[in-house]
Amino acid sequence: MKRTFPFKYTRFEKVRIIGARALQIALGAPVLIETDKTDPLEIAREEFERGVIPITVRRRRESFVWLERYDLF
Template sequence: MEYTRFEKARIIGARALQISMGAPPLLEVQKKDPIEIAVLEFEEGVTPITVKRERETRIRPPV
């Protein structure tokens, strides 16, 4: 599934908050910054957060 930039920011932000509050990282990482860990998890596709859409959103290709 492709995400809009707003969905991506929300997913990474929510996961970074979970990590900062003590949730275990889902990847073996040496980094300590929750945002960097959340970005790595998102890029690897292991983030345990989904987006529920009421209707399909058209995603424009990057310019």
């Protein structure tokens, strides 16, 4: 089963997504938005809030549920 955006991330998924993106930014990945911020965590949080981080979340329940954002591609 596949669900497309909009859907709700759990608080754990949000932390994982923002943390992973902040690490990428800290290691030199290009920033996906125009911002004056310099802290990678703040930039990643703003990217998440704007919905520009391309990511697929896989949830395991009784069956796999993939949450995908097709509007970014």
